Amino acid sequence: MSTGCCSAHPLSREHIGAALSTAGSTITPAKHAAGLQVGHAAETLVVGTIATGNPAAPLAEAMAISGGVIIGIGALKDVEGLTDSSTTTVTPEGVVIPGLIEPHMHIWSSLLNLTWTDVSHEVCATFDDVVATLKQTAARTPAGQYVLGKLFDPSLFPGEPDLTRDILDQIAPNNPVLVMNASMHYLYANSAAFELAGVNYQTMDPPGGTFFRADGKLTGVIGEIPAMLMMLAKFPKPSAADMAAGITEILKECAKQGVTSLREAGTGSLVGVSELALLHQMNGAKRLPVRVSTAQFAIMAGKTPAEVAQTWKDAGVTPFSGDEMVRADAWKVVADGSNQGRSGYFSQPYLGEDNGGHADWTPEGLRGALKAGLDDGWQIMVHTNGDAAVEMALEAMEEILPGYGANDLRHRFEHVSFTTDDHLARLAKANISPSFLMNHVYYWGAAFRDTILGPERAQLLDRVASAYKAGLRPSLHSDYNVSKVHPLQSARTAVLRQLQADGSVLNAAECATPAQALAAITTNAAWQIHADDRGSLEVGKRADYAVVDSNPWTSDPASWDKIVVNETYIDGTLAFQA
Structure with a gap:
């Protein structure tokens, strides 16, 4: 697979x-909401501009909340009857909108390189920007510690350029460097990273993985998981x-x-x-x-x-x-x-x-x-x-x-x-x-x-x-x-x-x-x-x-x-x- x-x-x-x-x-x-009780009076009254996300009533000026549930929403005069002396009135600085829903994302697979420097096309519009960003990261990284980058996608740059070993050596001559391709099928490394991993030109490619070579030396491009795992063998594991x-x-x-x-x-x-x-x-x-x-x-x-x-x-x-x-x-x-x-x-x-x-x-x-x-x-x-x-x-x-x-x-x-x-x-x-x-x-x-x-x-x-x-x-x-x-x-x-x-x-x-x-x-x-x-702000x-x-x-x-x-x-x- x-x-x-x-x-x-x-x-x-x-x-x-x-x-x-x-x-x-x-x-x-944990069932945090188990203790919440929806009552006849609002605990909180939100007053201001409210975009409900409900096409039948798209705007409101007040929203009454009890037990974490909306018990009233509409004109202020229509909602005020749901309040009493214990109600807290808040007037947000801005427009109230329904909480947005993210229906597909990944927590676990995002943890590996969460803190690595983002060199995606969104952050780095050109390949030169990728190089400059990694240089900036290297400049603030103590000698000997890893310089790490993520989300590099050569398909979004003219000519689909690779981050070669020579380029990465120039970026960080005193640090090991590893940059992850956005697809997570490729890794890019400098000489110090190869040395730490114990990989050299004579190292055999593991089954299913490749250490790319040219002109008698490693290019710095590592392909597929078996070879990438070898490069990360000495990489510190989190707690x-x-x-x-x-x-x-x-x-x-x-x-x-x-x-x-x-x-x-x-x-x-x-x-x-x-x-x-x-x-x-x-x-x-x-x-x-x-x-x-x-x-x-x-x-x-x-x-x-x-x-x-x-x-x-x-x-x-x-x-x-x-x-x-x-x-x-x-x-x-x-x-x-x-x-x-x-x-x-x-x-x-x-x-x-x-x-x-x-x-x-x-x-x-x-x-x-x-x-x-x-x-x-x-x-x-x-x-x-x-x-x-x-x-x-x-x-x-x-x-x-x-x-x-x-x-x-x-x-x-x-x-x-x-x-x-x-x-x-x-x-x-x-x-x-x-x-x-x-x-x-x-x-x-x-x-x-x-x-x-x-x-x-x-x-x-x-x-x-x-x-x-x-x-x-x-x-x-x-x-x-x-x-x-x-x-x-x-x-x-x-x-x-x-x-x-x-x-x-x-x-x-x-x-x-x-x-x-x-x-x-x-x-x-x-x-x-x-x-x-x-998904919308409505009663109930x-x-x-x-x-x-x-x-x-x-x-x-x-x-x-x-x-x-x-x-x-x-x-x-x-x-x-x-």
Whole structure:
């Protein structure tokens, strides 16, 4: 099986697995909300400009909250009757909006290089900027310590340049340097890093890995996991406390973007049940800054999907178990790899190549993995990037879903990057909703068009408008750490479809309306993660909201990525403050 953006990466398992495993396998929900009582009088009255996210009543001037639930919203005169002498009135500095929903991101696979220097195309617009950024990091790193970079993607720079050993030696002559490719299939190293790892020109390539060579020396490029593991053999491993701190940092960054609920889209992919146990332990010690819904990964080392399902059950992890802050909701299967890494599964070859990637399963194996989740009543999430992967997964679901009756568990396909009209129509018929990684358009749209797939196939990327026309309820996600958690930027891209590389528009026919894009990061995304009590501000829903400096429902979508979040609230209590 390949390592895609939604798969467990062996480097992560090797280097953070031991620390995560110390959490054990006991699941103990904290149930912070158990003591909250919804009364007839509001504990808190929020007064100001309130964008509800509810099309039937888009604006309000007051919102009454009791027991973490909205008990009244509308005109101030209509809500004041829900207050008494004990009510606290607050007037936020900004616009109140529903808490945003991040329906697909990754906590565990983001921990390995969380603190490494970001040299992504988003931060470094040119290859020279990558070099300069790494030089700055080296200048503040003590001699002998590692200089570390992440998310370098040569496909986004002209000529697809590599970070060679010679370049990295010049950047940091007194430090070992390691830079991770965004695909996590390649690593770049300098001479000091090779020396620490005990790797030289005569070192044999391990099976499945490559130390690239030229002109009698190592180039500095290391390909695939077996060789990358050798380079990280001496790399310091984190502690359990480091892991907890890293998770907290990731969740705080989500809250900083106005996110109040997220879906962790591959829980158990590294060390199994311990990952979920750790989340509950952290939440028990202190309420997490964001609600976490988990998708249980269908693969564990040495086990069949059916055995994995039994492992989750044995730990008491069943559909919708947990509490209001950490809840197990879905079953995750990965059908193919990464399109920009040329491992997504396509019906036609990549440009300049003779293959179109590959599937991670045989058709029979995929059906078995899906059935293992369906048999236990899980919502299914299937990672599908290439058009052939979408077709393969659709055929499997169309065949086996009728055997499970009419129970609508809101099954999902993730990324669904390249689809035909037929695919979208069949998704709607099967009650399978898509979740799109819109940053594929923003960051990689030009690369798909020019060097990876060609202009014709690039038109089929992230078809949000067509999904709506087919009667689907799409959401938008970041796939963090493939791209940053920033729902309003994703919504902006869904509306504009403007490429970062050249400012051009990729298939204007697929531009969503502003209302559609905002629904995809609020009500649709909440519905997809079975969080019907969130996503908009209405009576009976949770008081999960953010305070921002501009109302996205009335402002220009081109400015959405610049909106600043001042505060984020869960159950009406502060979770983040700028």
